[in-house]
Amino acid sequence: MQFHGRTNDTPLPAAGFVHFLFDLLRHGYVGYQHFGGDAVFLPLRDSMLEQLAHMRDPLPVREYLDRLLVPAFRGVIYDNHFQIHDVTMRARDYRLHMSRDFVLRRDRAGGFVTEIDGEAHRVLGTTLRDGAPVDGILPTLTPEGELAWAFGRLAAAGDRQAWEIVALLECARTGERGSITVSLAQFASYSPATYPLLETREVDGVTVLVNRTMSTTRSWQSVRDEFLQSGIALRGEPVLVLDLRGHRGGGDFWASG
Numbered sequence: 001m002q003f004h005g006r007t008n009d010t011p012l013p014a015a016g017f018v019h020f021l022f023d024l025l026r027h028g029y030v031g032y033q034h035f036g037g038d039a040v041f042l043p044l045r046d047s048m049l050e051q052l053a054h055m056r057d058p059l060p061v062r063e064y065l066d067r068l069l070v071p072a073f074r075g076v077i078y079d080n081h082f083q084i085h086d087v088t089m090r091a092r093d094y095r096l097h098m099s100r101d102f103v104l105r106r107d108r109a110g111g112f113v114t115e116i117d118g119e120a121h122r123v124l125g126t127t128l129r130d131g132a133p134v135d136g137i138l139p140t141l142t143p144e145g146e147l148a149w150a151f152g153r154l155a156a157a158g159d160r161q162a163w164e165i166v167a168l169l170e171c172a173r174t175g176e177r178g179s180i181t182v183s184l185a186q187f188a189s190y191s192p193a194t195y196p197l198l199e200t201r202e203v204d205g206v207t208v209l210v211n212r213t214m215s216t217t218r219s220w221q222s223v224r225d226e227f228l229q230s231g232i233a234l235r236g237e238p239v240l241v242l243d244l245r246g247h248r249g250g251g252d253f254w255a256s257g
Helices: 014-028 038-052 061-074 218-233
Strands: 094-098 104-106 112-116 119-128 137-141 147-156 164-171 177-183 185-187 198-203 206-211 240-243
Touching (some): 014 038, 038 061, 094 137, 147 164
Antiparallel strands (some): 094 147, 094 185, 104 147, 137 147, 164 177, 198 206
């Protein structure tokens, strides 16, 4: 979503534009609910209107952008596709660090259980190796497609340190407690060099359509055309799984074409 003010300094009717802008966000911005919905945006709108009561009206465009819109939205929106004039509300880039050595599952009490040497162990808590608390459990899928959890964390891109998590465990049978140190490896998203960009396959009688990109560049035109044709070929399937894991993005208008 992009908002481009006029490049000159012609004043804008301040309060009316704020109401219009927030109505547009509420009904037209896909990230509105993701970033907090009414609970976040309506108090932000009211705060901006309060600030405007102490500013010039009408307000020059550049002041509107630099003193009001940009500072306000930078605090709540982290979206590389959200731009106000020449300022992008850029999100931080993160990398996934995870261990494949342990599979965690929910128990009846809502906690996590993992099996070690044939014994079930409850996870009582996780910290970083230096003792700092961390929410060190992330959702994942087993190779068989089962929903599960694993020890892991998200770290900022460029952070190349070797992450380790210390998990406090309790043996479900004996009640004995102890801790283990879990090394986390960095995992990249699916790569076109390893995974097909587009393919149709069958798993246990269910048709699976795999798509890893919908780029708008000319070099991906064959992928786009094949994807569009798949809608015709597969429209009669009683069940269809669309596998978009590791999708590299693109333009959604190709899909609606």
